[in-house]
Amino acid sequence: MAAPPVPEQQQQQPLPPPRRRCPQLPATEPLLFLATLSLGLQGPLATQYLWDRLGAERGYSGPNGSSPAGCGNGSARDDPLRQEVEALVSRWNLCINLGGFFVGLFSVTLFGPWSDSAGRRPALILPAMGMAVQAAIYLLVMYRQLHVAYFLLGRVLSGLMGDYNLILASCFAYVADTSDRRARTFRVAILEACLGIAGMLASIGGGQWRKAQGYINPFWLVLATSLAAALYAAFCLQESVKQQKPAKLFTLSHYKAVYRLYVAPExxxxxxxxxxxxxxxxxxxxxxxxxxxxxxxxxxxxxxxxxxxxxxxxxxxxxxxxxxxxxxxxxxxxxxxxxxxxxxxxxxxxxxxxxxxxxxxxxxxxxxxxxxxxxxxxxxxxxxxxxxxxxxxxxxxxxxxxxxxxxxxxxxxxxxxxxxxxxxxxxxxxxxxxxxxxxxxxxxxxxxxxxxxxxxxxxxxxxxxxxxxxxx
The missing domain is CATH 1.20.1250.20 (MFS general substrate transporter like domains)
Structure with a gap:
């Protein structure tokens, strides 16, 4: 007896699995390296720019903060104008860092739990773009000689998008998603080694580059590395959350998820x-x-x-x-x-x-x-x-x-x-x-x-x- 005809729907071959993008690249290590290099270059350069800019506005043309302290006759450190510039730079650094920290405190605890449902990639793209926006504002301040208060604006905007802390959190969460319990410690250590390599390159290269070409060219690298991190997360990184589901972003449930970690009675x-x-x-x-x-x-x-x-x-x-x-x-x-x-x-x-x-x-x-x-x-x-x-x-x-x-x-x-x-x-x-x-x-x-x-x-x-x- 002839076999019954196979329905047309059953004759269709299953679709091949989607191709992995950039399979030759590691997981999150390049992204974390780029973000850390951007941050490592930006911090010291911004502080030195504040020193030179505020010092010039007040007529101080003495040595910057790299001059040896306590190895000379001490007259430079007793200069009241130098002390005024030091105090101004310290206050602006404090305001910029505090502004970024408190804004980032709420955004990181919002985006982090949200990524457990929506996926890690959005929580990596957004803060990388925020760091690029911050670098662009810093460049605009340097080109146009705008008031240094715009540094605070750039820092706050980056904090609203998660800033570097969200990249750090999402990268470690990505590793936890994609590693077994026995290998997790070493995978986390590899990520931390990326922090060290990027920090070493930034500390050695940033200062020498500033002496040779000023502030603007190094800050173009800060912008480029931030954009490269965002592009890598968008087009090369694979999603690690296995069961993605739609989740509201602006809801208190994300903050409650962090709270429940430490107070769950069960x-x-x-x-x-x-x-x-x-x-x-x-x-x-x-x-x-x-x-x-x-x-x-x-x-x-x-x-x-x-x-x-x-x-x-x-x-x-x-x-x-x-x-x-x-x-x-x-x-x-x-x-x-x-x-x-x-x-x-x-x-x-x-x-x-x-x-x-x-x-x-x-x-x-x-x-x-x-x-x-x-x-x-x-x-x-x-x-x-x-x-x-x-x-x-x-x-x-x-x-x-x-x-x-x-x-x-x-x-x-x-x-x-x-x-x-x-x-x-x-x-x-x-x-x-x-x-x-x-x-x-x-x-x-x-x-x-x-x-x-x-x-x-x-x-x-x-x-x-x-x-x-x-x-x-």
Missing amino acids: RLSSRRRLALYSLAFFLLVTVHFGSRDLFVLYELGSPLCWSADLIGYGSAASYLAYLSSLGGLRLLQLCLQDTWVAEIGLISNISGLVVISLATTTPLMFTGYGILFLSMAATPVIRAKLSKLVSEMEQGALFASVACVEGLCSLVATGVFNSLYPASLHFMRGFPFLFGAIILLIPAAIIGWMEIWDSNRDYSHFSDASLSPTDD
Whole structure:
């Protein structure tokens, strides 16, 4: 008997899967590298432009902030006009940073949870475009000699679109979406290594380029890298959220999603661990930011009195810790759990800061930098542990809150360490670094206690399960 005819709809072949765009490129690493390079170039250049611009408006033509402090006769530092310019630049920097932080605080916690439903790519394109808008406004100020208050406008507009913190949060959430639990720590460490490489290139190249060609040409690179990051996210990056669904953007439910991470009553154990790991992360990153802010000032002063070349080498050495920590993390993971790798990284960080706090010679200062070779191994471990405490549909909310914590770290570090440094000059110039080393004992204790507590809990569960009914 002849087989019945196959309906026309069943005769159609299934459509081939859509082609992957730019399959030869890595995932989010190029995007984060470009965004970090843009930010690393923009920050120091904007501060130096403010110095030159405000100084010229007040008739001050003396050396800029790169002149050695405490290595000469001190007359430059006692100049009242110089002090006025320093105060103005400091106030404008504070206003610009605070404006961006508080606006970004609300936008990051809005877009981050929204990306759990709408996808990561929109949450990467939007802040990259915001950074490009900010760079364009800065260029307009330089070309047209507009008032420096427009810097604040550019910063606020970038903050409304999520700013760099949203890129950071979305990249780490993307990695959490696309990696398994065992490989997540190393994938996060690769992202952090991108931060170090981009920061090193920006710190070394930005200053030399400004000396050779002024401010405008480097800022064109800031604009170009921001646009390149947005284009990469739009046309090359694949969506990592598996089950996308339409979601309203302007709703309080996104803020509630971040709030529920830490107060959900049905997850008491996870809530406690989230809070403790977040505290450890806050203290660790605050010390990182605070000590990095003071390295150059410490090296310029007596008795080190470093030249610009040595300062560049020192900056490169500090950023190389990202790469050495990545390699050390990979090797130590072969024989140790992530927690103990983080503890070794904290020991490296504490020891290096103690040596730097006592450094009176160039070899001893570089010895301190060398001891810091594993100092960045703890942060990817903490990020990965935080990621494993929430579900797949909460990664955006989690890393949005982590990004806000990181922004708060920057503000706290600037206030605490920059206030502590002048207050301790009369008895110990390196005291802020020693203070940071002491603070790092707290996250070391938290991480160690959490690992011991989890091990004891797992052992008790194993012991209970091994009991037979006859043992009761």
